[in-house]
Amino acid sequence: MTPCQQKSCLTIHRPSFPMTEKTKSWLTIACIWLLLLVLALIRPLSLPDEGRYADIGRWMFISDDWLVPRLNGIPFFHKPPLLYWLQAEVFHLAGVHVWTARLVTAVHALIMLTGVYLGVRRILGEITARKVSLVLGTSVGYLVGGQYINHDFLVATWITVAIGLFAVAMKDDDKPDVFWARLGFLACGLGVLSKGLIGIVLPGMVMLTWVILMGKTRQLIHFPWLSGLLICGLTTLPWMLQVEAQFSGFLDYFIIGHHFSRFSGSQFNNHQDWWFYPGVIGIFMFPWVLFIAWRVAQQIFKGKVLRGGLAALRLNPWTSLPWIWLGVILLFFSLPNSKLIGYILPVIPAVAILAVQNWDALMGHKKSANAWFWGVCGFSLALATGANFLARYNSMKDHSQDVAQTLTCLSNPEDKVYVFGEYPFDLPFLAQRSQALIVIENWDEVRKNSGDNWRRVFFEGADFDHTAGQVLQSPEVLKQSSPEVRWLVTPAQLSHPNMKDGWQVAFKGHAWWLWRSGPALAQITTPEAQRCGLTSDIKP
Known part of the structure; x- marks a missing residue:
């Protein structure tokens, strides 16, 4: 009797699931977002912001008035309506709960993380993109801000997406890709509906500075300005004009009072010194900012920072872009007297990209670099989780x-x-x-x-x-x-x-x-x- 006759020779073929680099990246993004959803479950509403914005969305849901955001039934025209529109729809589908109120912000966190991954992958490759996703996704700024109910993370997401789309559109040195550019204008429109004019002003300032410094101004001639601005206008103007038609003086109150006056005036709360936002960035992206500072200090010590001037910047535009992104937005928000923590969230993707670039320059040649990278990610994750529990403790003091x-x-x-x-x-x-x-x-x-x-x-x-x-x-x-x-x-x-x-x-x-x-x-x-x-x- 043959061996096959003595015991079963039946072979079970298990379906193989190829663990490609892209698969690893998508699993990483999925795990980070699931963690964020879990963290969103453990906090009561933080006051006043989360209580205010959650209830405006609830009021829109129960009143079925999709035009006018209302706080306690009274018009609330400080901010545009995208957050409330989406919240009202979520409440319709999943009920009114603290967690469902946070779901809109959490979905935007997923959009930001996915958008950064796709953009970096297209320009810098798969491995770098996954590293950036890990650095961003395990940070305090992302895991706490990405489930906090207010407008800051929404506009940060659309500013990030707009910058990424414009950068991809201008990746080559010839004419820009109008498809990606038009999508960038759509992202700007959603940014305006998220929190106001900064949704288009900040991506515009970042990209214009980058284009000029990189010598890409010829691409501006072929940019789809007419169709792009039309897309942006069709996204934002109908709501504004309709509210103005029903409530005379709205545009002056909304644009002049809560954009220009808040930026230039001194009558608003939360006055902070110029160093406030560098400190906030340090907290949001600790400990990764240390590697950026370490690398910059090395370059200054070696005299390489200013060597070569503009020509050195143009040699690697994709190293220059996150620096310009960080610098322009940091300067913009540091100028007003009134400063709030969440305003600076649009820079955390840029800091994540810089962290990976500087990490690779400092540690990439070491055999233990991968283990150290995961260790720093774990430390950052522990800080973010601790910050979430600290926020829970603080919220418990004044909840009702x-x-x-x-x-x-x-x-x-x-x-x-x-x-x-x-x-x-x-x-x-x-x-x-x-x-x-x-x-x-x-x-x-x-x-x-x-x-x-x-x-x-x-x-x-x-x-x-x-x-x-x-x-x-x-x-x-x-x-x-x-x-x-x-x-x-x-x-x-x-x-x-x-x-x-x-x-x-x-x-x-x-x-x-x-x-x-x-x-x-x-x-x-x-x-x-x-x-x-x-x-x-x-x-x-």
Whole structure:
């Protein structure tokens, strides 16, 4: 008997899955994005930004008004609507939750990471592209900013995509590729819809500087200016013109007030010194910035930085582009007095490219370079994860989750809810209120003395829609007796005098107190109190 007769000779052929370099890169991108989605699950809404922008998207969803972004029912014209449009659609498909509110930013993070990978791969090759994806994708700036609900990461994504598309369009020395150039103009339009004019101004400044320094100005003659600007205009102007037609003065408020005045004025908050953004970049891209600084210091010491001048820059335009990208945007945002951390996010892809280029120059010849590279990526990833948990800890200090849960449990949808002292930006979103909160302030005095704060946002928006502005009321309404149940939310740290006129504490939350007026609190039954977790906090 032959060996094949003694035991089975059946051969099982397993399908092979070729692990090509491209496959490794796509798996890397997928793993990074899945990690970002997981990190987005562990934080409550950070205030005020995430609470504000999540609820504007929710309000657009429940009101079905896709033209006018509204905060608490009041027009909010500080920012364009792309974030809210996409959020409203996500809420329609997947429900209203903190995680779904973050999904729009997270998808833009995926677009940025994929776009950087494809652009670098086309110009510098597969291995470099995957390294850049790893450096960018494991950074603090990417893993925290890429799931934070505001407009900064959206516009950073479209600025990055636009610069990449324009660079690919001008890759050769002859005429530009009009297809990629037109897509670049479309990305600029989406950038404008994300956060305003910087969506086209910053890619334009970066590319114009690069084209002039690289001696590619002849390509500008053949650039598809007419069709490109038409694409950009058709993307952005319909919304602006329609809002202006309905709310006279919108364009002046939106463009002059929140673009030029914010850039050149000194009346806005968050004044910072010139070194603020270099420090933020250091945090966002640590420890990779150390290798860039190390390499630059080497070149300065050897006298190679200025040697050759412009001719040296033109020898390698793809080394020059990320430096110009970083320098132009850093200078642009460093000029105004008002500086916010998220403004500088458009430069993190450029820093990632520079980090890989300088890493290869410093470490590429070493046998242990690959192990060290993965080690630094792991360290960066650990920092980003820690930063996410730190953000969670900070967000827990002032959230209104407990009060929102209590209000939802005890109140009816038609009950009036007042807020006084501060505005709990996450409360309407978490409590899923379909009616606007009534905001109590001495509004005549606020209009005279208010600085760049949330109160100004409300009364300036109310100037566009007086009907919606009726939710801004004076403290006198709290003194008026009413047979109906009314609720009041105040900060826990507010000095609380003995409330008269029937107001009594219903629940003392972590950062906010909930008050109740109307039928006696004793009418809340024990099962209701236990269901809401209020047994020890009810004050009959």
